[in-house]
Amino acid sequence: MQQKFLTNELNQGTILSVRGSVIDAYFPHHLPPVQSELHAGDDQEIVIEVLTQLNNHTIRGIALTSTRGLSRGSKVNNTGHPLKVPVGRELLGRMLNVFGQTIDVGKPLENTNLRSIHHDSPALVERPPRSDIFKTGIKAIDLLSPLERGGKAGLFGGAGVGKTVLITELIHNVVGAHKGVSLFCGIGERCREAEELYREMKEAGVLENTVMVFGQMNEPPGARYRVGHAALTMAEYFRDDQRQDVLLLIDNIFRFIQAGTEVSGLMGELPSRVGYQPTLASDLAELEERICTTTNGSITSVQAVYVPADDFTDPSAVHTFAHLSTSVVLSRKRASEGLYPAIDLLNSSSKMLMPPIVGDHHYQVAQAVRETLANYEDLKDIIAMLGLEELSREDRRTVNRARRLERFMTQPFFSTEQFTGYEGKFVSLEETLDGCERILNDEFHDVSERALYMIGSIAEVKKSDTK
Numbered sequence: 001m002q003q004k005f006l007t008n009e010l011n012q013g014t015i016l017s018v019r020g021s022v023i024d025a026y027f028p029h030h031l032p033p034v035q036s037e038l039h040a041g042d043d044q045e046i047v048i049e050v051l052t053q054l055n056n057h058t059i060r061g062i063a064l065t066s067t068r069g070l071s072r073g074s075k076v077n078n079t080g081h082p083l084k085v086p087v088g089r090e091l092l093g094r095m096l097n098v099f100g101q102t103i104d105v106g107k108p109l110e111n112t113n114l115r116s117i118h119h120d121s122p123a124l125v126e127r128p129p130r131s132d133i134f135k136t137g138i139k140a141i142d143l144l145s146p147l148e149r150g151g152k153a154g155l156f157g158g159a160g161v162g163k164t165v166l167i168t169e170l171i172h173n174v175v176g177a178h179k180g181v182s183l184f185c186g187i188g189e190r191c192r193e194a195e196e197l198y199r200e201m202k203e204a205g206v207l208e209n210t211v212m213v214f215g216q217m218n219e220p221p222g223a224r225y226r227v228g229h230a231a232l233t234m235a236e237y238f239r240d241d242q243r244q245d246v247l248l249l250i251d252n253i254f255r256f257i258q259a260g261t262e263v264s265g266l267m268g269e270l271p272s273r274v275g276y277q278p279t280l281a282s283d284l285a286e287l288e289e290r291i292c293t294t295t296n297g298s299i300t301s302v303q304a305v306y307v308p309a310d311d312f313t314d315p316s317a318v319h320t321f322a323h324l325s326t327s328v329v330l331s332r333k334r335a336s337e338g339l340y341p342a343i344d345l346l347n348s349s350s351k352m353l354m355p356p357i358v359g360d361h362h363y364q365v366a367q368a369v370r371e372t373l374a375n376y377e378d379l380k381d382i383i384a385m386l387g388l389e390e391l392s393r394e395d396r397r398t399v400n401r402a403r404r405l406e407r408f409m410t411q412p413f414f415s416t417e418q419f420t421g422y423e424g425k426f427v428s429l430e431e432t433l434d435g436c437e438r439i440l441n442d443e444f445h446d447v448s449e450r451a452l453y454m455i456g457s458i459a460e461v462k463k464s465d466t467k
């Protein structure tokens, strides 16, 4: 372990029971406070965090490492401080675990400052109101659910609808242009994805301004539960000490909730709705409230949120929605039609989409697009029953526009170039607005729908591509 400490009889305890990751320990002298870091094992390699004090002499804690080899009667030492992670500029370009130890091929970090992973969120007076847009170059996001600079955005979706692809594309489009530092936090996802991301960042040349922290799905629940706090502590250092703007990307915040459920179940707490921990709302709020912009610097966060069984009323999704200023919802239906990115254009929303923030022009185009798509949605039943021919001329025109808008909102990604064969495109907001306006004005009504599929700006449509 990085931290060496003297074993002191007074701070030593004895393990009473080992149940998976849950450890009960007896301390005859000083009972460690909640959140203390304990070490056990032959090389003090097993790290335990105290979660409750059961009585005057017994604590119950969760192990953040494997508990293999630990048995009743083993000695356990209290470090006297909460879990700490290194902070500093030397973290840039490195890949770390929940303890801040390097897991890439480089040299281990030495002589770094350590900081507790537990903090209160900044007071309200320290949070300035801001209302800037964070442009992504992705048409559907910039038009209908613009991200807030210094705000929190969520990418919601069930399994395999493209959350990871979208977050990778965001990294590609914004990290290079971002002036501050970026922090990627992988919680409970596949290790393969972490390795791929590391390689992609290296190839794109953005690694030196990025810190990557991982607690992936093969790690114990305690590590997955605390990795978000570890990453956030590093982000807070860059925001508060270095006064920089931080871009915090989290994949996947649901896995943090899931790890909390596992920890709570192992601790013997009674589950609440849908089997989640009774403290779901406060656990999530404790993490989310720390992700904020202060007078020192900003943290712009984009979080992938897995939605179990595509059920958006699942407590994990409902509680996460409430913390975000932008929600990008991914739809399985659009993915099944091959309309990637599979963003649900009607259900995605942003608090930024208001005339004083985005301007009248953007707002009006976005509203007109939404209205056209909503009308088309209403007409779908009639079309299925009676056919397109039975619609009035005006309704047929609406369908024509909506289908073209739906196709125009697809976009080839840089991160999917290898398997789609389409060259990636970055589209400016002006180009997106121009394209939508021209489609709404029926300029492309006789152009085939295919001509608008997987293109960047509207300038790519050739007038010869008629139906």
Ligand SMILES: Nc1ncnc2c1ncn2[C@@H]1O[C@H](COP(=O)(O)OP(=O)(O)OP(=O)(O)O)[C@@H](O)[C@H]1O
Pocket: 157, 158, 159, 160, 161, 162, 163, 164, 165, 166, 306, 340, 341, 342, 413, 416, 420
């Ligand atoms: N923009 C896109 N263009 C083309 N294909 C895409 C796009 N987005 C997603 N896909 C397809 O969907 C698959 C699943 O995407 P991804 O791994 O991002 O899903 P996910 O929502 O993160 O899934 P999981 O919850 O399993 O991690 C990709 O491997 C790819 O085939």
